[in-house]
Amino acid sequence: MRFSKRAAAVAATATLTTLALASCSGGGGGGGGGEEATDENKPEKLTVAAWMDFPPELLASFEEEYGIEVVVNSFPDGASAQTVLRNGLSSEGAGLSDVHLVELDWWTEMMAVPEDWVELPEIPDRWVDWKVTQGSVDGVITGYGTDIGPLGIAFNQDMTGTAGVAADPESFGEFIGGDAATWESFLDAGREYVAVSDNFFIDSLSSAFQAAINLLPDAFEDPESGKPYNLADNAAIEELFMTFAEAAEDGISAGIPIGHADWGAGFQNRQWATVVTPAWMAGIIAENADGIPGWRVSSTFPDGGGNWGGSFFAVPSTGENTGWAVELADYLTSPDAAVQWFHTTGQFPSQLEAIENPDIAETENEFFGGQRLGQIYGDLAAAAGDAAAGGYRGENFAGIQTLVTDGIRLVESGSATPQEAWDSVVSDFEALGFDTAG
Incomplete structure (x- = not known):
């Protein structure tokens, strides 16, 4: 299976719990808990911990600009990077890089102790507002934003056209509900599709369910106390779970999410017609569906759209070179860097200037039939508005999300009915022994 590092990273973190440049950086200096970057304290090298490929000229340009070598401590996936970071934070910074x-x-888990991180200087008007909010703790910026994942739906218009339901992006948008599209109308479209087709409507409902969870304001935890809600009493999640589980029982899904060993083969075998596709996944689909024509991205998304994924560069306060590490984090997240990352890895920028850059907005994607994906995803991000920031994510968000998405997989595999799967999820949650809110 052809599967990029970025894909593996997102898949792994989703299971466990998933942009240089010619100009000088705009922030400069260290924030609270950090030193100033000066010629006197300039190090010979800086280290950055990451799990994705860097644009070829990115680090070389920083070294040329500042005379500091940048060494990437590369991880095979986000889960590995998370483990090293968690261990380092619990042992006074042992083994940490200058930038993570x-x-x-x-x-949220990594930022549980804000003093572990350098306060980063504000850089006005660089990012969409909600990205800055996500990267802050109690109003203090501790992470500079890289990519965002505005949500779209990739679909194969040859498959939907053959089925007689939609022959192009406009008719597909209407098929799933048009401007009033909801998850219910999307899933009902799936039922209609499988009734007249010999393949599945979607690769995995567990992935779609995760996207739907991201749109809830406080899916699993109380924002005031940080404590998990009692899952048995969480009516919003139960209702959403049953909506997706019943669609899984109706057989609209292949049950093969990104990260599964058969995901790439599923594209090659034309096993499904749609995939919930945050911006970073478009390039991964193009890689795995290479040679299979007809794939397009719809500008319509259920419930108005949202965001899935995105990362931040942050500076541990225990580092020996915090001032220069802040300079590096700034440099790695400039608009120019974001454009380079878009072309290298397909990551969609959070930087306003980069989003509007014609090099992104007007670039035609050959695999997706010449569509301007930068413009499509920019419009999807704008349409989502504040919802793109996602809901509250406490320390236990990722783990609880894994429990409930695994429940959808039980139904997809035929191992349980929707009610049996929900009961199993609740039982597993209760076994964790959380001190719940209320």
């Missing part, structure tokens, strides 16, 4: 890439899904 932190995934949104485990951001």
Whole structure:
């Protein structure tokens, strides 16, 4: 299976719990708990911990600009990076790099002790507002944003056209509900599709369910206390779970999410017609569906759209080079860097200037039939508005999310009915012994 590092990272963190440049950086200096970057304290090298490929000129340009070598401590996936970071934070910084890439899904856990991180200077008007909010703790910026994952739906218009339900992006948007699209209308479209087709509507409902969870304001935990809600009494999650589980029972899903060993083969075998596709996944689909024509991205998304994924560069306060580490984090997240990352890895930028850059907005994607994906995902991000920030994510968000998405997989595999799967999820949750809210 052709599967990039970024894909493996997102898949792994989702299971456990998943952009240089010619200009000088805009922030400069260290924040609270950090030193100033000066010629006197300039190190020979800086280290950055990450699990994704860097644009070829990115680190070389920083070294040329400042005379500091940048060494990437590369991890095979986000889960490995998370483990090393967690261990380092619990042992006074042992083994940590100067700069760490932190995934949104485990951001709250890593930031549980704000003093572990350098306060980063504000850089006005660089990012979409909600990205800055996500990267802050109690109003203090501790992470500079890299990518965002505005949500879209990739679909194969050849498959939907053959089925007689939609022949192009406009008709597909209407098929799943148009401007009033909801998850219910999307899943009902799936039922209609499988009734007239010999393949599945979607690769995995567990992935779609995760996207739906991201749109809830406080899916699993109380924002005031941080404590998990009692899952047995969580009516919003139970209702959403049953909506997706019943669609799984109706057989609209192949039950093969990104990260599964058969995901790439599923594209090659034309096993499904749609995939919930945050911006970072478009390039991964193009890689895995290489040679299979007809794939497009719809500008319509259920419930108005949202965000899945995204990361931040943050600076541990125990580092010996915090001032220069802040300079590096700033440099890695400039608009120019974001454009380079978009073309290298397909990551969609959170930087306003980069989103509007014609090099992103007007670039035609050959695999997706010449669609301007930068413009499509930019419009999807704008349409989502504040919802793109996602809901509250406490320290236990990722783990509880894993429990409930695994319940959808039980139904997809035929191992349980929707009610049996929900009961199993609740039982597993109760076995964890949380001190719950209320």
